[in-house]
Amino acid sequence: MTLKPLSDRVVIKMVEAEETTASGIILTGSAKEKPQVAEVLAVGPGGIVDGKEVVMQVKVGDKVITSKYSGTEVKIDGEDLIVVRQGDILAVVE
Template identity: 75%
Template structure:
């Protein structure tokens, strides 16, 4: 099954959080922060949203920085995705 976002929405898959600190300490599952960097899997077409023209600036494959609690998490075929509006993306990570 595939997810095709509508309007100004994007589908992202979170990048795995590091399990060790820079000094080499291994973190327990509960000590890890929620990752904020995700890879874009699919992008909606943009268009007119709420009476305003929306141009999509991101594309599939981009790595982006997300707001900490943005979007809606869904699970499809055992994989977790987050669906959010383009405006919830803070930056593109290069």
């Protein structure tokens, strides 16, 4: 099953948090921070949203940073995905 986002929505998947620090210390599950970097899996067409034209700025494959508590979490085929508005995406990681 695939998700096809509508309007200004974007489907993202969070990137796994690092399990070791730069100095080589292995982190336990509780010590890891929730990642805010995600990979874009699908992008809606944009269009008119709330009376304003929205042009999509992200594309499939981009790594992005999102607001910490944004979006709607869904589970599709065993994968945890998040559907967010483009406005909840703060930056593209290059």
